[in-house]
Amino acid sequence: MADEQYRWLDRDTAERLLRGEPLDGVGNDFRDQADRLAEALGALGAQSTGRTAAGAELPGEEAALAAFRVARTGPGGEPAARAARPVPRSAAVSAAVSSDAGLVRLGRSPGHRRPPSRPRRPVRYGLAAALAAGMLGGGAMAAVSGELPFGGGDPEPTVSVTAAVTPERPLVSPSPDETPDGGAGTPRSEGGASTPDDGSRDRRDEAGDRQDEDTPDGSDGDNREDRFGRLWAGARSACRDYREGKLLDFDRRRSLEDAARGAERVRKYCRVLLEGRDGRDGRDGRDGHDSTDDWDGRGSDGDGSDGDGGHVRPRLFRGDAGPTVSAPARPPATRAPDPAPDAGALPADPLSPAYS
């Protein structure tokens, strides 16, 4: 390379060319070389942006979009259910359940596992999406903003609508008004909000609704399991963040405090929640547990899982008083071994990075 011929092309000039900035200070002798180079670079860059008409679909766009949808809903998802159309509550729930099939069923057989290299977040997104679709009846934002699916609410369908419902935000909100618009998840968060409405109707009713609507997935118990699974996951997520010292926003913190029945109990609640649980293998309908998410002493698993040796179930904000988190009901012996104390690491946990 004859550098002396291109002395004009010093680093600064090179940088300007790379940025597409006009050239000054290039002597006339070399002006044509510089222009030629500048035009070549212009041609190179032109195809990258200018040409594409704003409204024109590009080659490969549909395939990419399909991948995008799959990533949000998981296998067997129903992206259409979350497309930009208003989704009535029960349909939303059905959609959520079915779309969530691959996500929330903790501990499914490996065949149901999601493909490898699926990072943690997309699962959460799917989760959030399902929640957003109104798993608990869809609706306006509630006590928990955008993040946690737990924190059910009053037995009455009184929705404590907090702030603006953005149709695209995947709030888990049981209120019937929500129109989840293909919005699948708050950025990097996992749950939607839940309204007090959540417990507003008997879970059996909801399950019943879902059954009527859709449920390719089977039984009542499954749906309830799924729901619990999601609530569970949301609570765990909040606890993880809490334990990591992340700042929880007001609603999340409040939900956590409510679930723990007191701010001073959050730490213990989270410890039990995250370390005491063993039932990561949320089998569907395995426990056939009741709709009640009261804490019965046996603490049937929140995530539809098998044994649950004293783990903490996400407490839903019902009007009633549920049992507190404090006492694990089952002896630790029933705990399945956890690969890691952090729930996030559990292989069957859709939130787990190991899921990849």
Place this chain on the structure above:
Amino acid sequence: MLGDDAELTTAVLAAQDGNETAFRTVYRAVHPRLLGYVRTLVGDPDAEDVTSEAWLQIARDLERFSGDADRFRGWAARIARNRALDHMRMRGRRPSIGGDETELTGRAAESDTAGEAIEALATGRTLSLIAQLPQDQAEAVVLRVVVGLDAKTAAETLGKRPGAVRTAAHRGLKRLAELLGADPESVGSLSSVPPQRPPHREPRTRAVTSAGVTHTRSRTQKDM
């Protein structure tokens, strides 16, 4: 460009939220850039496939990303690069681009307008020159000019030190200037008379080329 970047940043966030329209916006803003980049690595017949593969991963991992438009392009380019490198490993070599004129004209033939056709030719020709550069130089230039990354992000995408990337880009430009000087078919040169060309390359269209190129260059090249 700043405006476009703001739009892309917003679209990425919305797409992460699940908004499909936003995802399309992201795709349309970024895909041509990725494709251009990948073309310099794997050549034309394969570039579309490789870029499609990249998009599958981009779509799947979208939530993992955080950052602004520039970082997003860099992140996407990195994914595309990895797919391209895999491809190149399988194929065993980095192919030259556009040595075959039919490839270029074929691409131009897909264009809707004469202006686009000309641009495609011009782009193709430059790409063919770029493809003659050593890979590190080619990538350094293309990531800046085609993908629109700033120097820092380009370095991150390549996994190299910024200084090394800057040097590679500088050398690449010098080499490109050399190739252009030596190439009688230099792209859209104002001063040179166009040699024998396919019929549609009229002086008039050449003016369009220059004007179009200049215009789009100032519009499209990233001003950081």
